[in-house]
Structure formats: C-alpha cells, structure tokens
Amino acid sequence: MSLLSEELRQKILAYVPRYPRKQAVTLPALHLVHDALRCVPRQAIEEIAELLDLHPAEVHDTMSFYGFFRDENNPLGQTRLWVCRSLACMLRGGEELLAYLSDKLGIAPGQTTADGKISLEFAECLGGCDGAPCVLVNDEHRMNVTLDRADQLLDELRR
Numbered sequence: 233m234s235l236l237s238e239e240l241r242q243k244i245l246a247y248v249p250r251y252p253r254k255q256a257v258t259l260p261a262l263h264l265v266h267d268a269l270r271c272v273p274r275q276a277i278e279e280i281a282e283l284l285d286l287h288p289a290e291v292h293d294t295m296s297f298y299g300f301f302r303d304e305n306n307p308l309g310q311t312r313l314w315v316c317r318s319l320a321c322m323l324r325g326g327e328e329l330l331a332y333l334s335d336k337l338g339i340a341p342g343q344t345t346a347d348g349k350i351s352l353e354f355a356e357c358l359g360g361c362d363g364a365p366c367v368l369v370n371d372e373h374r375m376n377v378t379l380d381r382a383d384q385l386l387d388e389l390r391r
C-alpha cells in the first residue's frame with residue numbers, strides 16, 4: 233500500500249514540467265511530504281524515488297544534506313518553533329530565550345514534546361534582526377520575543 237496519497241503524488245508530479253530533469257524535483261517533493269506527514273519516512277523516500285525515476289539513495293542523500301527534514305523516528309509536532317541564536321538575537325537574549333523555552337517544554341532543541349504539540353529548534357539568522365529576539369512559528373515570524381513574553385507564546389502554542 234502506498235504511503236503517499238494520490239493527491240500528494242499528483243502535487244509532486246506537477247513540479248516535473250518546471251525543471252529540466254526529474255531529479256530537480258527531489259527537494260520540492262521532500263518538502264511536500266514533510267509538510268503532509270511531519271516527517272519523511274523510509275517508505276516515502278522509496279516512493280519519491282520511484283516517481284522521479286531515481287534510486288532511493290539519491291533521495292536520501294538530498295534529504296540528509298539538509299538538517300531541515302525529520303525522519304519517522306523523530307517526527308515534527310504540530311508546531312515547529314525556531315529560535316534564532318545568531319548575533320542580533322543573541323545580543324538581545326536569544327540564547328536565554330532558547331534555554332528558557334527548552335526548560336519550560338522539557339525538551340532539548342531538535343526534540344518534540346510528548347504530547348506532540350511543539351518541536352523546538354535553534355536557528356541561525358531568521359531575517360528578522362530588527363525585531364530581535366526573533367522566532368519562527370512554523371512559517372510565521374514573531375518579533376521581539378523577549379523572555380517576559382515567552383510564557384505568553386507557549387500558552388498560545390499549547391492551545
């Protein structure tokens with residue numbers, strides 16, 4: 233039985249005409265699968281490879297090159313919370329914010345809470361230096377998330 237839904241397979245195939253070679257669709261395909269399944273399981277790697285006429289090792293190479301993708305042993309929670317630790321944010325308390333969130337959630341960066349709600353990550357510059365410390369909630373920037381606003385953010389994410 234296929235792990236990838238027909239809809240997901242069609243979305244992946246829709247990328248093929250946009251690129252000179254099918255192999256170039258590997259990265260968009262990984263993103264589509266990761267968004268849908270919150271990880272890229274081994275079976276999905278094989279199915280992507282089959283769709284794109286590649287060897288599964290080629291898909292796995294692309295996936296493992298980026299630290300972005302999770303496998304089935306460490307799937308993402310509902311919300312992926314990135315905390316910037318680059319210079320501007322670090323100077324405005326980004327590292328303390330990350331440590332505080334890690335402590336409150338009871339997880340280290342790279343892990344997910346037991347209820348599956350929040351995955352915590354550290355990030356390099358998120359492009360929101362003027363609003364340091366900056367975090368990313370899934371794809372949404374949040375600016376000026378100082379330590380005194382951390383609990384408010386966690387309450388929102390836990391709802």
Ligand code: FES
Binds near residue numbers: 359
């Ligand atoms: S240094 Fe944190 S967003 Fe740029």
